[in-house]
Amino acid sequence: MPNVKLHVDGTIVEQEVKDNANLVVLAGTRQFPKLKYGCGMGRCIKCTCQVLSGAESLDPPNWKEEKMLGEKVNEGYRLTCQLTIRDDVEITQDNISVSLPKKRSATAVK
Numbered sequence: 001m002p003n004v005k006l007h008v009d010g011t012i013v014e015q016e017v018k019d020n021a022n023l024v025v026l027a028g029t030r031q032f033p034k035l036k037y038g039c040g041m042g043r044c045i046k047c048t049c050q051v052l053s054g055a056e057s058l059d060p061p062n063w064k065e066e067k068m069l070g071e072k073v074n075e076g077y078r079l080t081c082q083l084t085i086r087d088d089v090e091i092t093q094d095n096i097s098v099s100l101p102k103k104r105s106a107t108a109v110k
């Protein structure tokens with residue numbers, strides 16, 4: 001079973017999870033404590049983390065992560081709700097600063 005280490009609020013939560021687990025789903029059913037999250041659907045960025053180790057076992061960032069996090073995906077930032085955990089991973093939600101992308105204004109139609 002993969003071991004997940006989460007740095008959050010200055011503490012470390014370390015826990016084994018089932019293969020192919022989604023941490024936000026686990027948090028939502030009180031099976032993974034302290035994780036910060038919101039919508040669970042890649043829309044709010046409240047679950048943003050930075051991967052400290054184990055990134056190679058994760059799928060590449062999907063379109064939602066690229067849309068919401070922009071260039072931050074190149075710095076190891078991910079949306080936790082979009083991650084499938086298959087192997088040991090260490091992530092942090094401490095010192096994360098991301099903001100929602102600005103909405104494009106509608107183009108005027110003449």
Ligand code: FES
Pocket residue numbers: 024037038039040041042043044045046047048079080081082
């Ligand atoms: S919980 Fe909202 S984007 Fe992940």
